[in-house]
Amino acid sequence: MTTTHYDTPVLIAGGGPVGMSLALDLNHMGTACLVAEQDAGTALVLLAKAGTLNERTMEYCRRWGLVDKVAEVFPPDLARDTVYCTALDGHVLGRSVIPSANKRGTPMVGPEMLRRCPQHLFDPILANAAIASEHATVRYGLRFDSFTQDADGVTSLLTDTVTGEQVTVRSQYLVGCDGAGSQVRKTLGVEFELITQMDFSLSAMIKFDDAELYKYIPECERMMFIGAEGTWANMTAVDGHGLWRFTVVGNEEALDPATFDINPIVRRALGDTGIQYEVLRLVPWRRAQMLAKSYALGRVVLAGDTVHTTSPTGGHGVNTGIGDATDASWMLSALVAGWGGQGLLDAYTAERRPVGWRNFGNSTQNYKVWVGAGMTNVVAEGPKGDAARKNIGNMLTVGLHQEWFSQGIGMGYRYEGSPIIVPDGTPEPADEPSNYQPTARPGHRAPHAWLADGRSLLDLFGKGFVLLNFGAAVADVQALTAAAAAAGVPLTVEAIDQPEIAGQYGQVLVLVRPDGQVAWRAATAPADAKHLFDVVRGATA
Numbered sequence: 028m029t030t031t032h033y034d035t036p037v038l039i040a041g042g043g044p045v046g047m048s049l050a051l052d053l054n055h056m057g058t059a060c061l062v063a064e065q066d067a068g069t070a071l072v073l074l075a076k077a078g079t080l081n082e083r084t085m086e087y088c089r090r091w092g093l094v095d096k097v098a099e100v101f102p103p104d105l106a107r108d109t110v111y112c113t114a115l116d117g118h119v120l121g122r123s124v125i126p127s128a129n130k131r132g133t134p135m136v137g138p139e140m141l142r143r144c145p146q147h148l149f150d151p152i153l154a155n156a157a158i159a160s161e162h163a164t165v166r167y168g169l170r171f172d173s174f175t176q177d178a179d180g181v182t183s184l185l186t187d188t189v190t191g192e193q194v195t196v197r198s199q200y201l202v203g204c205d206g207a208g209s210q211v212r213k214t215l216g217v218e219f220e221l222i223t224q225m226d227f228s229l230s231a232m233i234k235f236d237d238a239e240l241y242k243y244i245p246e247c248e249r250m251m252f253i254g255a256e257g258t259w260a261n262m263t264a265v266d267g268h269g270l271w272r273f274t275v276v277g278n279e280e281a282l283d284p285a286t287f288d289i290n291p292i293v294r295r296a297l298g299d300t301g302i303q304y305e306v307l308r309l310v311p312w313r314r315a316q317m318l319a320k321s322y323a324l325g326r327v328v329l330a331g332d333t334v335h336t337t338s339p340t341g342g343h344g345v346n347t348g349i350g351d352a353t354d355a356s357w358m359l360s361a362l363v364a365g366w367g368g369q370g371l372l373d374a375y376t377a378e379r380r381p382v383g384w385r386n387f388g389n390s391t392q393n394y395k396v397w398v399g400a401g402m403t404n405v406v407a408e409g410p411k412g413d414a415a416r417k418n419i420g421n422m423l424t425v426g427l428h429q430e431w432f433s434q435g436i437g438m439g440y441r442y443e444g445s446p447i448i449v450p451d452g453t454p455e456p457a458d459e460p461s462n463y464q465p466t467a468r469p470g471h472r473a474p475h476a477w478l479a480d481g482r483s484l485l486d487l488f489g490k491g492f493v494l495l496n497f498g499a500a501v502a503d504v505q506a507l508t509a510a511a512a513a514a515g516v517p518l519t520v521e522a523i524d525q526p527e528i529a530g531q532y533g534q535v536l537v538l539v540r541p542d543g544q545v546a547w548r549a550a551t552a553p554a555d556a557k558h559l560f561d562v563v564r565g566a567t568a
């Protein structure tokens with residue numbers, strides 16, 4: 028049997044959305060990588076998966092030049108309401124009004140708005156960009172099998188799934204982006220902890236004539252079907268062009284796609300409307316909340332569903348994974364380039380694991396509202412039923428507000444207690460799921476503002492550290508630039524004389540990392556600038 032060998036600074040096992048995002052961000056920093064994806068291509072089957080890209084993910088898409096491609100996928104004028112009902116022609120209990128992209132517009136707090144973009148169309152956008160990029164190489168039909176690591180690097184064994192040929196890869200770092208069943212994580216010996224199995228679900232991808240559906244319930248992206256037993260099915264517009272995801276809950280045996288007939292449940296949802304439809308695909312999946320104990324050990328890093336799985340009630344799965352990728356990306360680039368310290372990958376776990384915990388906890392809260400008790404009288408006749416429907420409608424509309432409006436989850440995560448963030452003594456602000464309050468406090472996302480030349484302030488970030496210097500007078504930053512140069516840290520200084528932005532950032536000097544999170548801020552340069560750069564690059568003990 029022949030064996031092929033590759034050398035690469037970073038091997039990424041798994042070319043799903045997180046693996047490809049990591050490749051794109053590494054490419055942005057000029058770091059070469061190899062993506063090994065076991066499938067023969069991207070999105071070869073219709074995936075009933077992610078559909079919502081939050082504002083932070085869209086900011087990274089902006090960095091990679093992909094916003095226009097994402098924006099053209101979902102009709103921008105389609106209302107995104109969720110309607111709670113007993114059937115398409117049954118009782119409507121309530122409606123969560125959620126604006127279309129056109130009505131939502133670009134938020135005050137960021138340069139990009141949340142977008143709908145189903146994963147079977149988003150994944151190819153990422154993959155094609157990675158394939159076309161300068162520094163990333165994508166290899167399909169290459170299955171990761173195992174690795175060994177030593178002091179200088181990682182040797183991985185892979186298999187060409189077409190020829191059966193053995194492939195070895197020597198890399199400085201290996202990143203497991205190979206999903207919830209990750210072979211990289213298992214080989215590393217990192218178990219999932221905090222396993223909460225919520226239910227077993229099955230999603231059908233169904234083609235409808237949208238105009239027919241909207242005759243009964245207009246202007247909506249999602250219908251949740253409620254009965255005495257709680258929410259028994261839901262249906263979400265996938266692409267805004269007649270493709271819908273219809274999800275039911277049950278158990279593994281009952282929902283076996285080989286034997287399960289979804290038609291009676293779809294017909295229950297459609298009531299007596301007689302609407303025709305075509306079932307394209309049935310996809311079973313497990314709704315579980317799981318978190319890996321560690322996100323990195325030695326030279327092996329884990330990201331995305333490899334380290335966290337969540338109920339999709341909130342749409343945080345892929346967004347959280349892309350957050351992992353953009354944190355790991357600059358750290359790996361720093362390590363490969365030689366200016367990253369040995370503490371960086373421990374800091375990666377310290378930063379990203381609490382975000383995984385926070386985000387899946389929020390999703391589970393939403394799920395509990397979906398299946399909440401007290402729906403017994405929802406189909407009762409007369410005043411008793413009317414009162415129950417009103418109460419249930421109110422309960423769902425209020426209880427699920429944070430599911431449909433979660434800007435705080437998307438943009439308000441913070442790296443409190445990270446060993447590579449320098450606290451400034453200010454108190455931690457509240458972390459509210461629906462409400463994002465911009466702050467330049469160290470550990471938080473550096474706030475967006477429009478610069479005088481029309482760029483977003485965020486457009487300055489992504490290739491190295493950036494020292495923002497606010498005010499009319501240029502501060503003495505020579506000690507800082509000298510310390511950065513001595514440590515090999517790429518640093519640019521940006522003087523910004525816009526008082527409204529200075530007020531928002533709260534200090535004259537603000538140091539921002541390549542991932543766009545604030546590392547340090549102060550009125551003047553510190554006495555020991557070398558120590559500051561040692562901390563933020565993970566080079567202190």
Ligand SMILES: Cc1cc2nc3c(=O)[nH]c(=O)nc-3n(C[C@H](O)[C@H](O)[C@H](O)COP(=O)(O)OP(=O)(O)OC[C@H]3O[C@@H](n4cnc5c(N)ncnc54)[C@H](O)[C@@H]3O)c2cc1C
Pocket residue numbers: 040041042043044045046063064065066075076077078079080146169170171172204205206207209210230312330331332333339341342343344345346347348
């Ligand atoms: C019904 C549903 C709805 C969802 N809705 C949302 C939503 O609205 N918003 C959101 O953010 N998230 C949502 N999610 C979650 C989202 O789909 C996942 O979080 C996301 O797919 C994770 O991406 P990933 O790249 O980490 O893993 P995956 O998508 O699982 O990709 C892993 C990749 O690794 C490859 N691979 C696996 N093993 C190997 C190997 N040994 N060698 C090489 N390659 C390998 C696989 O082929 C795959 O391409 C939803 C999920 C479900 C089930």
